[in-house]
Amino acid sequence: MITILLLLSAGIVLGLLIISYPRLHVINNNLLNWAIYLLLFLLGISVGTNQEVIRxxxxxxxxxxxxxxxxxxxxxxxxxxxxxxxxxxxxx
Amino acid sequence: MKSSLIIFGFFVAGVFAGLSGKLPAGFDFDKLGSYALYLLMLLAGISIGSDKNSWSVLASHNYKIIWVPVTIVTGTMMGSALAALLLPSLTLRETLAVGAGFGYYSLSSVFITQLHSHSLGVVALLSNIFREVATLLLTPILVRYFGNLAGIASGGATAMDTTLPVITRYSGKSYAVIAVFSGIVLTILVPFLVTFILTV
Structure with missing residues:
Protein backbone atom coordinates (compact mmCIF):
# COMPACT_ATOMS: atom_id res chain seq x y z
CA MET A 1 0.00 0.00 0.00
CA ILE A 2 3.09 2.17 0.09
CA THR A 3 2.57 2.58 -3.68
CA ILE A 4 -0.67 4.47 -3.08
CA LEU A 5 0.86 6.90 -0.60
CA LEU A 6 3.88 7.44 -2.84
CA LEU A 7 1.61 8.20 -5.80
CA LEU A 8 -0.41 10.62 -3.66
CA SER A 9 2.74 12.41 -2.48
CA ALA A 10 4.15 12.50 -6.02
CA GLY A 11 0.84 13.99 -7.14
CA ILE A 12 1.04 16.74 -4.51
CA VAL A 13 4.54 17.67 -5.69
CA LEU A 14 3.40 17.61 -9.35
CA GLY A 15 0.44 19.75 -8.36
CA LEU A 16 2.75 22.33 -6.78
CA LEU A 17 4.74 22.42 -10.03
CA ILE A 18 1.66 23.22 -12.11
CA ILE A 19 0.17 25.60 -9.54
CA SER A 20 0.23 28.58 -11.93
CA TYR A 21 -1.28 26.75 -14.95
CA PRO A 22 -5.05 26.91 -14.33
CA ARG A 23 -5.86 25.14 -17.63
CA LEU A 24 -4.07 22.04 -16.37
CA HIS A 25 -6.11 22.19 -13.14
CA VAL A 26 -9.32 21.97 -15.15
CA ILE A 27 -8.03 18.98 -17.12
CA ASN A 28 -6.84 17.31 -13.93
CA ASN A 29 -10.18 17.80 -12.17
CA ASN A 30 -12.07 16.34 -15.14
CA LEU A 31 -9.81 13.29 -15.19
CA LEU A 32 -10.19 12.99 -11.42
CA ASN A 33 -13.99 13.00 -11.71
CA TRP A 34 -13.92 10.29 -14.39
CA ALA A 35 -11.53 8.14 -12.37
CA ILE A 36 -13.96 8.38 -9.43
CA TYR A 37 -16.94 7.54 -11.68
CA LEU A 38 -15.09 4.52 -13.11
CA LEU A 39 -14.12 3.24 -9.67
CA LEU A 40 -17.62 3.60 -8.27
CA PHE A 41 -19.07 1.92 -11.35
CA LEU A 42 -16.64 -0.95 -10.75
CA LEU A 43 -17.60 -1.03 -7.06
CA GLY A 44 -21.22 -1.25 -8.21
CA ILE A 45 -20.38 -4.18 -10.51
CA SER A 46 -18.65 -6.05 -7.72
CA VAL A 47 -21.65 -5.45 -5.47
CA GLY A 48 -24.11 -6.57 -8.18
CA THR A 49 -22.20 -9.79 -8.82
CA ASN A 50 -21.69 -10.51 -5.11
CA GLN A 51 -24.68 -12.44 -3.80
CA GLU A 52 -23.60 -12.05 -0.20
CA VAL A 53 -23.50 -8.23 -0.37
CA ILE A 54 -26.85 -8.10 -2.21
CA ARG A 55 -28.48 -10.34 0.40
CA MET B 1 -25.21 17.49 -3.72
CA LYS B 2 -25.41 17.25 -7.51
CA SER B 3 -22.02 15.57 -7.70
CA SER B 4 -22.97 13.07 -5.01
CA LEU B 5 -26.04 12.14 -7.07
CA ILE B 6 -23.90 11.59 -10.18
CA ILE B 7 -21.43 9.48 -8.23
CA PHE B 8 -24.19 7.47 -6.60
CA GLY B 9 -25.75 7.07 -10.07
CA PHE B 10 -22.56 5.47 -11.40
CA PHE B 11 -22.51 3.13 -8.40
CA VAL B 12 -26.16 2.12 -8.96
CA ALA B 13 -25.54 1.64 -12.70
CA GLY B 14 -22.68 -0.69 -11.77
CA VAL B 15 -24.92 -2.67 -9.42
CA PHE B 16 -27.47 -3.21 -12.20
CA ALA B 17 -24.74 -4.09 -14.69
CA GLY B 18 -23.50 -6.68 -12.21
CA LEU B 19 -26.99 -8.03 -11.50
CA SER B 20 -27.78 -8.36 -15.23
CA GLY B 21 -25.15 -11.08 -15.53
CA LYS B 22 -24.29 -9.86 -19.04
CA LEU B 23 -20.74 -8.72 -18.32
CA PRO B 24 -17.81 -10.26 -20.22
CA ALA B 25 -16.82 -13.29 -18.16
CA GLY B 26 -13.05 -13.32 -18.63
CA PHE B 27 -12.48 -9.64 -17.82
CA ASP B 28 -10.58 -8.89 -14.61
CA PHE B 29 -12.51 -5.97 -13.09
CA ASP B 30 -10.49 -6.07 -9.87
CA LYS B 31 -7.25 -5.52 -11.75
CA LEU B 32 -8.75 -2.61 -13.66
CA GLY B 33 -9.90 -1.29 -10.29
CA SER B 34 -6.38 -1.31 -8.81
CA TYR B 35 -4.92 0.53 -11.81
CA ALA B 36 -7.76 3.04 -11.73
CA LEU B 37 -7.06 3.58 -8.03
CA TYR B 38 -3.37 4.27 -8.73
CA LEU B 39 -4.42 6.83 -11.33
CA LEU B 40 -6.94 8.31 -8.91
CA MET B 41 -4.30 8.76 -6.19
CA LEU B 42 -1.94 10.59 -8.55
CA LEU B 43 -4.75 12.84 -9.82
CA ALA B 44 -6.07 13.50 -6.29
CA GLY B 45 -2.52 14.48 -5.24
CA ILE B 46 -2.18 16.87 -8.18
CA SER B 47 -5.52 18.44 -7.33
CA ILE B 48 -4.49 18.96 -3.68
CA GLY B 49 -1.04 20.30 -4.61
CA SER B 50 -2.21 22.68 -7.31
CA ASP B 51 -4.91 24.30 -5.18
CA LYS B 52 -3.48 27.73 -4.41
CA ASN B 53 -6.37 28.54 -2.14
CA SER B 54 -5.67 25.53 0.10
CA TRP B 55 -2.06 26.45 0.63
CA SER B 56 -2.82 30.07 1.47
CA VAL B 57 -5.56 29.09 3.92
CA LEU B 58 -3.23 26.52 5.49
CA ALA B 59 -0.41 29.03 5.82
CA SER B 60 -2.18 32.17 6.89
CA HIS B 61 -3.92 31.30 10.08
CA ASN B 62 -3.60 31.34 13.82
CA TYR B 63 -2.10 28.04 14.99
CA LYS B 64 -5.06 27.47 17.35
CA ILE B 65 -7.24 26.62 14.35
CA ILE B 66 -5.43 23.26 14.08
CA TRP B 67 -7.40 22.15 17.14
CA VAL B 68 -10.57 22.05 15.03
CA PRO B 69 -9.56 19.13 12.74
CA VAL B 70 -7.72 17.43 15.64
CA THR B 71 -10.95 17.51 17.64
CA ILE B 72 -12.98 16.21 14.70
CA VAL B 73 -10.59 13.29 14.14
CA THR B 74 -10.68 12.40 17.84
CA GLY B 75 -14.48 12.67 18.11
CA THR B 76 -15.03 10.68 14.91
CA MET B 77 -12.71 7.91 16.04
CA MET B 78 -14.46 7.76 19.44
CA GLY B 79 -17.86 7.52 17.75
CA SER B 80 -16.67 4.86 15.29
CA ALA B 81 -15.13 2.87 18.14
CA LEU B 82 -18.47 2.96 19.94
CA ALA B 83 -20.10 1.71 16.73
CA ALA B 84 -17.83 -1.35 16.81
CA LEU B 85 -19.24 -2.21 20.25
CA LEU B 86 -22.81 -1.95 18.98
CA LEU B 87 -22.25 -3.79 15.69
CA PRO B 88 -21.06 -7.34 16.40
CA SER B 89 -20.54 -8.07 12.70
CA LEU B 90 -17.81 -5.42 12.33
CA THR B 91 -14.41 -5.23 14.01
CA LEU B 92 -12.95 -2.10 15.59
CA ARG B 93 -10.50 -1.78 12.70
CA GLU B 94 -13.36 -1.88 10.19
CA THR B 95 -15.57 0.76 11.85
CA LEU B 96 -12.57 3.05 12.39
CA ALA B 97 -11.65 2.77 8.69
CA VAL B 98 -15.21 3.67 7.64
CA GLY B 99 -15.29 6.59 10.09
CA ALA B 100 -11.92 7.83 8.80
CA GLY B 101 -13.64 8.78 5.52
CA PHE B 102 -14.93 11.94 7.31
CA GLY B 103 -17.68 12.22 4.68
CA TYR B 104 -15.27 11.93 1.73
CA TYR B 105 -17.23 8.98 0.36
CA SER B 106 -15.77 8.71 -3.15
CA LEU B 107 -12.16 8.31 -2.12
CA SER B 108 -12.71 6.39 1.11
CA SER B 109 -15.05 3.81 -0.45
CA VAL B 110 -12.79 2.91 -3.38
CA PHE B 111 -9.84 2.87 -1.01
CA ILE B 112 -11.47 0.53 1.48
CA THR B 113 -12.71 -1.69 -1.39
CA GLN B 114 -9.16 -2.15 -2.65
CA LEU B 115 -7.46 -2.45 0.74
CA HIS B 116 -10.06 -4.53 2.55
CA SER B 117 -13.26 -5.87 0.94
CA HIS B 118 -16.15 -4.98 -1.32
CA SER B 119 -18.73 -5.20 1.44
CA LEU B 120 -16.83 -2.78 3.70
CA GLY B 121 -16.38 -0.50 0.67
CA VAL B 122 -20.16 -0.34 0.34
CA VAL B 123 -20.53 0.40 4.07
CA ALA B 124 -18.01 3.25 3.64
CA LEU B 125 -19.82 4.63 0.59
CA LEU B 126 -23.24 4.68 2.26
CA SER B 127 -21.94 5.82 5.66
CA ASN B 128 -19.99 8.77 4.28
CA ILE B 129 -22.79 9.85 1.92
CA PHE B 130 -25.05 9.73 4.97
CA ARG B 131 -22.62 11.93 6.90
CA GLU B 132 -22.76 14.56 4.15
CA VAL B 133 -26.54 14.47 3.77
CA ALA B 134 -27.09 14.53 7.56
CA THR B 135 -24.80 17.58 7.82
CA LEU B 136 -26.78 19.40 5.13
CA LEU B 137 -30.03 18.67 6.95
CA LEU B 138 -28.98 18.98 10.61
CA THR B 139 -26.49 21.87 10.66
CA PRO B 140 -29.12 24.47 11.67
CA ILE B 141 -30.11 22.40 14.73
CA LEU B 142 -26.56 21.29 15.60
CA VAL B 143 -25.23 24.86 15.53
CA ARG B 144 -28.05 26.02 17.75
CA TYR B 145 -27.38 23.49 20.49
CA PHE B 146 -23.66 22.74 20.15
CA GLY B 147 -22.08 26.00 19.06
CA ASN B 148 -20.70 27.42 15.85
CA LEU B 149 -18.20 24.62 15.26
CA ALA B 150 -20.89 21.92 15.18
CA GLY B 151 -21.58 22.06 11.43
CA ILE B 152 -17.86 22.04 10.66
CA ALA B 153 -17.43 19.01 12.94
CA SER B 154 -20.36 17.16 11.45
CA GLY B 155 -19.32 17.94 7.87
CA GLY B 156 -15.75 16.66 8.33
CA ALA B 157 -13.91 16.67 5.00
CA THR B 158 -16.98 18.02 3.18
CA ALA B 159 -16.85 21.30 5.16
CA MET B 160 -14.49 22.69 2.49
CA ASP B 161 -16.94 22.28 -0.42
CA THR B 162 -20.36 20.61 -0.41
CA THR B 163 -21.46 21.54 3.11
CA LEU B 164 -19.67 24.91 3.21
CA PRO B 165 -22.73 26.97 2.14
CA VAL B 166 -24.96 25.63 4.92
CA ILE B 167 -22.15 26.00 7.50
CA THR B 168 -21.51 29.62 6.47
CA ARG B 169 -25.20 30.38 6.59
CA TYR B 170 -25.77 29.11 10.13
CA SER B 171 -22.37 29.68 11.83
CA GLY B 172 -21.57 32.98 10.13
CA LYS B 173 -19.10 34.10 7.47
CA SER B 174 -16.20 34.29 9.92
CA TYR B 175 -16.40 30.51 10.28
CA ALA B 176 -16.01 29.86 6.55
CA VAL B 177 -12.20 30.02 6.75
CA ILE B 178 -12.16 27.60 9.68
CA ALA B 179 -14.50 25.26 7.75
CA VAL B 180 -12.28 25.32 4.64
CA PHE B 181 -9.12 24.83 6.71
CA SER B 182 -10.56 21.91 8.66
CA GLY B 183 -12.01 20.35 5.49
CA ILE B 184 -8.67 20.56 3.68
CA VAL B 185 -6.74 18.98 6.56
CA LEU B 186 -9.26 16.13 6.85
CA THR B 187 -9.37 15.59 3.06
CA ILE B 188 -5.59 15.23 2.92
CA LEU B 189 -5.71 12.96 5.96
CA VAL B 190 -8.31 10.50 4.57
CA PRO B 191 -6.02 8.35 2.34
CA PHE B 192 -3.22 8.31 4.91
CA LEU B 193 -5.44 7.49 7.88
CA VAL B 194 -7.51 4.80 6.09
CA THR B 195 -4.33 3.07 4.88
CA PHE B 196 -2.81 3.32 8.34
CA ILE B 197 -5.88 1.86 10.08
CA LEU B 198 -6.28 -1.05 7.64
CA THR B 199 -2.66 -2.08 7.31
CA VAL B 200 -1.09 -1.53 10.74
Missing part, protein backbone atom coordinates in the same frame (compact mmCIF):
# COMPACT_ATOMS: atom_id res chain seq x y z
CA UNK A 56 -27.12 -8.21 3.26
CA UNK A 57 -27.80 -4.78 1.75
CA UNK A 58 -30.27 -3.89 4.51
CA UNK A 59 -27.82 -4.82 7.24
CA UNK A 60 -25.01 -2.97 5.47
CA UNK A 61 -27.22 0.13 5.27
CA UNK A 62 -27.94 0.01 9.00
CA UNK A 63 -24.25 -0.41 9.81
CA UNK A 64 -23.46 2.59 7.60
CA UNK A 65 -26.06 4.77 9.35
CA UNK A 66 -24.85 3.67 12.80
CA UNK A 67 -21.20 4.49 12.08
CA UNK A 68 -22.09 7.84 10.49
CA UNK A 69 -24.44 8.90 13.30
CA UNK A 70 -21.98 8.01 16.07
CA UNK A 71 -19.10 9.69 14.18
CA UNK A 72 -21.15 12.87 13.85
CA UNK A 73 -22.23 12.70 17.52
CA UNK A 74 -18.64 12.19 18.73
CA UNK A 75 -17.15 15.02 16.70
CA UNK A 76 -20.00 17.45 17.39
CA UNK A 77 -19.81 16.83 21.15
CA UNK A 78 -16.04 17.35 21.26
CA UNK A 79 -16.33 20.42 19.04
CA UNK A 80 -18.76 21.88 21.59
CA UNK A 81 -16.11 21.69 24.31
CA UNK A 82 -13.50 23.16 21.97
CA UNK A 83 -15.89 25.95 21.01
CA UNK A 84 -16.49 26.86 24.66
CA UNK A 85 -12.79 26.73 25.55
CA UNK A 86 -11.20 28.32 22.53
CA UNK A 87 -13.77 30.69 21.19
CA UNK A 88 -15.63 31.96 24.24
CA UNK A 89 -12.71 32.48 26.61
CA UNK A 90 -11.05 35.41 24.93
CA UNK A 91 -14.31 37.04 23.97
CA UNK A 92 -15.17 37.66 27.61
Missing amino acids: NLGKIGLEAIAIASLSIAGSVLLSYFLFKRLFFKHEK
